Amino acid sequence: MHSTKEKNDNNKDDLLLRMGLNDNKAGMEGLDKEKINKIIMEATRGSKFYVNELKKEKQVNQRIENMMQQKAQITSQQLRKAQLQSTSNYYARRFGVRAAMPGFIAKRLCPQLTIVPPNFDKYQAVSREVKEILADYDPNFMAMSLDEAYLNITKHLQERKNWPEDKRKYFIKTGNSLENGKPGEEVNKVSEQERYIPPLLFNDIPPDLHPQGNPFQANSEEQNNPQILQNAIVFGTSAEEAVKEIRFRIEQKTTLTASAGIAPNTMLAKVCSDKNKPNGQYQILPNREAVMDFIKDLPIRKVSGIGKVTEKMLKALGIITCTELYQQRALLSLLFSETSWHHFLHISLGLGSTLLARDGDRKSMSVERTFSEMSKADEQYSLCQELCSELAQDLQKEGLKGRTVTIKLKNVNFEVKTRASTVSSVVSTAEEIFAIAKDLLRTEIDADFPHPLRLRLMGVRLSSFPNEEDKKQQQRSIIGFLQAGNQALSATGHMLEKTDKDQFLKPLEMSQKKSFFDKKRSERKWSQQDTFKCEAVDTQSLQTSDSFQVLKKMNENLETSENSNKSQIFTCPISFREQGSISLEGFNKQVDACLDGPSINEDHKMFSCSHASSTEVNRKENVHHSFSLHEKQDYETHQKHSGINSVDCAELVETKGNPPKAESVGALSDKHSKEECAVFPRESFNTEQHYQNSFSTVLLEDMGSSQQESPQPYLPEVIITQALVCPICNLEQKTSDLTLFNMHVDICLNKDIIQELRKDSLANQPTKSTKSTDTSGQVQKTARKTKRPGMYSSSKKVKPNRPRHTLDIFFK
């Protein structure tokens, strides 16, 4: 909170040094002694870099301190409530795991640069060759960078199962082809490696990590171990063998070794691939036990997205491993943003994206350069101009134009500043960009006058690129402007119920109508990955759910747009639900959400949110999980469902006399590992009888159609969801709605807590003030500042005059 922006440049070094030392003495988070010493040494030598590092570290410590203070104010009741709320998510997500499991394989390549001279061109060429090989296994693989790629070889494995041996046979090169253009030493090295290839491939997985009861092996009639002939090698049909084959081929072709991770999702695959670096592979079998086993002691830092700072903050809470992360989920939900929390929960449950999202559109482009101190303003301006020219060239290569210009300045003390300016129409030429950048730079120079800016880095960035729709819209709006009748615009809205206000939509909003149908139509080539996946929609690996954000915004829209003059009535073409009084933007998001499917947080909201949002969620679930079941179920029906289910459950648990403890019941204890409640197996399950038999539901996925190549039109076969069986009470639940089902399970799991809460609630608020209880839950999630006890009174975000889906109502 106390952002120290003093500018005593002269004393700064001294000051910072003192601050740094004091901070360390305070021993806030116990820096490594040796490290401190080193830093101090460097600092006393006047390294501005380390002084700055110290400063940053201090900031992090401050953040941690604030967090701890927040934590200290959390009451046990708040924690229990949070606990309750996080359980739903556990179930919803766990199902996601199951659905994601089958045969999804990601692979990560880690070439050994030491073998090949660090010549970029060559590296690129090698990278291409690599990639050629990868395309054999998954034509739609996702290349993250030159040296990293994810593959989904589900389909390949399916076909591979029936391949004759000679299709899986590869000859070991004798080294003849490697002689050209490589220093002798390298050839030797490579040759040496070649000789070791078979043993390497066999031994790179420690014996105790060898998959047990591998479904692939179990189902296959033959042994999957590769057979070595004189100079050829035959790979088996399992995932493991296929990946060995890939690595073998890569090494043969490029002389580079690669490491690989085989796992049910990209997050795990990535962690896996690091396990046996640089020339090995590791597999996590596609079942929950294997995933949980792997996750159990995994330090969170290993997970992509958890960096130095996050690690330190979580460590302050005693969280180092994924298990601990899971155990503290309730606390985390109170201390971190919803997005972060969601991410944490993902990690702790071993969940990740199973989609290989196509490369998203670029969001920005920039150039920056470090140099020795530059203090003269005229030099700075001309450098800026130079950078703008370079940027303009790069932009031109990709034909990009943008509206936001950002300059970045790092002074000799390593303090970084960015300054941005957004203009109304796109720019792209060096002159246009410089005109804006120059102003930003001047402002900074003027601000410090008469002191010069002592820079060590300068950068220029362009962002706010218009998307396709924006461009089309621009065209259309011109056309529309020229056409008196303005027919072009109204045509795009023909599927929507319109109001007269439609005519007054801003061009941007109008464009979204078009964009929605365009987008969704192409997505529904029927890439079921959008339509049927049952976990949150992750378009990029390890990112938290977009759909949740959409939903959140949607709710905001629902709540705030009532009095907006842009409000309209629409009917969602997916759920056929009338969207009363929301803006077009909100509507579009709603429809997107319908198509995208449920998100973990919705369950969560079910407990605490208003009637309206709960209904949205349910609707979405229906649409999503059983596409053909999307009758217009109204809210009352849903509520009845919930009520019946919850009552059933509570009684059953009592009968069984086995109410699990709230905290200890978790995904990580395999207590309920045998249940096969609700799962959404995918098409690929067909290749794995082992799993298929366990599932009562079949939904489909088409991993291939999200790529740039024209997707194959593909209509999924839809099998209607069957009844779900609660793992706790072991009774079939008469609902196909996963949200409702999850709630039922939660209640079973948390029956004791629920009763306590109800008691509390009744004791404290005999006058039926369930609303405030309800509200607080949501406020805690969305507004960090207001989530402390007593600070949330009423939130604007909560829509008044609506029945609420409160705990009390729910449990009645």
Add this chain to the structure above:
DNA sequence: GCGGATCAC
């Protein structure tokens, strides 16, 4: 939309 921070590669 802006600016600082974090993260990955």
Add this chain to the structure above:
DNA sequence: TATGGTGATCCGC
């Protein structure tokens, strides 16, 4: 020995 460049995202404002 001094400490990179590019791009993305999140959060709080």
